[in-house]
Amino acid sequence: MLLQFPRFMRFVCLALLLGAAVPAFAVAYEKAFDDPAMQARYEHINRELRCLVCQNQTIADSNATLAQDLRREVREMLVAGKSDEEIRTFMIERYGDFVLYRPRMTVGNFLLWAAPVLLLLLGTFVGIRVIRKQTAQMKDEGPEAGQS
Amino acid sequence: MLKFGIPLALFTLLGVFLFVGLFRDPSYVPSPLIGKQAPEFTLPSLQDANYPVASKELLGRPWVLNVWGTWCAGCRDEHDTLLAIARTNVVPMVGLNWKDDSAAAQQWLRTLGNPYSVVASDPEGRVAIDWGVYGAPETFLIGADGKVLFKHIAPMTMEVWTKEFLPRIQAASTGAAQTKG
Numbered sequence: 001m002l003l004q005f006p007r008f009m010r011f012v013c014l015a016l017l018l019g020a021a022v023p024a025f026a027v028a029y030e031k032a033f034d035d036p037a038m039q040a041r042y043e044h045i046n047r048e049l050r051c052l053v054c055q056n057q058t059i060a061d062s063n064a065t066l067a068q069d070l071r072r073e074v075r076e077m078l079v080a081g082k083s084d085e086e087i088r089t090f091m092i093e094r095y096g097d098f099v100l101y102r103p104r105m106t107v108g109n110f111l112l113w114a115a116p117v118l119l120l121l122l123g124t125f126v127g128i129r130v131i132r133k134q135t136a137q138m139k140d141e142g143p144e145a146g147q148s
Numbered sequence: 149m150l151k152f153g154i155p156l157a158l159f160t161l162l163g164v165f166l167f168v169g170l171f172r173d174p175s176y177v178p179s180p181l182i183g184k185q186a187p188e189f190t191l192p193s194l195q196d197a198n199y200p201v202a203s204k205e206l207l208g209r210p211w212v213l214n215v216w217g218t219w220c221a222g223c224r225d226e227h228d229t230l231l232a233i234a235r236t237n238v239v240p241m242v243g244l245n246w247k248d249d250s251a252a253a254q255q256w257l258r259t260l261g262n263p264y265s266v267v268a269s270d271p272e273g274r275v276a277i278d279w280g281v282y283g284a285p286e287t288f289l290i291g292a293d294g295k296v297l298f299k300h301i302a303p304m305t306m307e308v309w310t311k312e313f314l315p316r317i318q319a320a321s322t323g324a325a326q327t328k329g
Binding site: 069073093097 | 174175177178179180181247272273274276277278279280282283
């Protein structure tokens, strides 16, 4: 019995940890549609929109009043037969690109993402040129240095 | 000279970028409404629900929209500043009472003083969403042509008012006078 106690405790610890982790998965929002396809669209759109009060959460994750209000807008627009794209446009017109949880591909964003690669290429290019120049100089100077 | 000059210049440039980055507020979301036509609204007045407040009626002169609520601590902070601004009587200040209890809001204005020409009541927060409001207090400046000229997100201060709002109001007024003349 005594030997088995630690094993039992391991299960208890695991159970406690899992229990503690549950609230993180609790999706705050109410079930909005009986139709599973509509509910799926609703959940998908909510996961794509940023909650502006709690900026590292989507409006699906947040229970801030603004997130609740924005979910209501999404729900009502879905009922009104708006397309996903129309709902996104509605949000961007009001809150800007920032409301999108996944940024759009724009010239500015492309430069931002490509900058590390571009800078690395530039650095390599400059490095190679400097090394070539120095090797060439050493070759020129080499024999002279040997003669004197 | 060039050999050291170019890397030094690049390093300084990077340093400047990073230094400026230290003082920027990452929670600030710039409004896409600036320069665009302000969203129209018609809402019941806070003081008398039968009396509608319509944004259309404000066309023809610059005006200010201040988004507030009694639940908002920053709104309490800026209230005295709003009262001082209202006393200067430069532009009409319209209040948007956002997701608030009307009785509490009326009580607030009675005890603290009322800086607003009129207050529109938005308990469901629909007009606030149209205006891209995400955190009270927010203050918009709207031109005589109905375009949004400026948005300040944070409690209003006299410094912000004199530096950001007043010059824009003056520019808007002289611009309007010129087109009239």
